Amino acid sequence: MNNLERSWMYERLDGRGSLYSRFVTGVDEFIQFACSQPNRMSGDKVRCPCAKCQNYKFMDVETVKSHLYQSGFIENYFIWKNQGERDDISETSYGTALHGGGQLIFEENPYRQMILDVAGPNFS
Ligand SMILES: [Zn+2]
Incomplete structure (x- = not known):
């Protein structure tokens, strides 16, 4: 809209x-x-x-x-x-983050991000 x-x-x-x-x-x-x-x-x-x-x-x-x-x-x-109507702009950026490899939780959690940085790409 x-x-x-x-x-x-x-x-x-x-x-x-x-x-x-x-x-x-x-x-x-x-x-x-x-x-x-x-x-x-x-x-x-x-x-x-x-x-x-x-x-x-x-x-x-x-x-x-x-x-x-x-x-x-x-x-x-x-x-x-x-x-109750969704804001198209924020919905789009949320969707993009979610489709970017499912990393949304990490992006929203600096502590998890820090572990990832230390552990490097082999962290699973
Ligand atoms: Zn009124």
């Missing part, structure tokens, strides 16, 4: 102060996504990413919708992390 596809998030009101229909359907998509991530929810409530709640508060979906209609999204919230 790139930023351009989510440009609707910050195009909320037209010149007459009405909600763009793309914003309304986008909010529906957001709610659908948030509700598909039960382990990021609190009961049937989801974190509200509106400019006021800033993902700190759990709200029922109708409240989240009205908040987003009224206040819009928190700034630069193109990746819905607090609702």
Whole structure:
């Protein structure tokens, strides 16, 4: 998901102060996504990413919708992390490290790395 596809998030009101229909359907998509991530929810409530709640508060979906209609999204919230969406950038670097010979544990553990350095390539 790139930023351009989510440009609707910050195009909320037209010149007459009405909600763009793309914003309304986008909010529906957001709610659908948030509700598909039960382990990021609190009961049937989801974190509200509106400019006021800033993902700190759990709200029922109708409240989240009205908040987003009224206040819009928190700034630069193109990746819905607090609702369970993966950050593509960090996921990619994690995947690369993991595929680089399965050395991820060593890279994250300086003590193991030190043993490897001392023992040399014959260490198994
Ligand atoms: Zn809110």
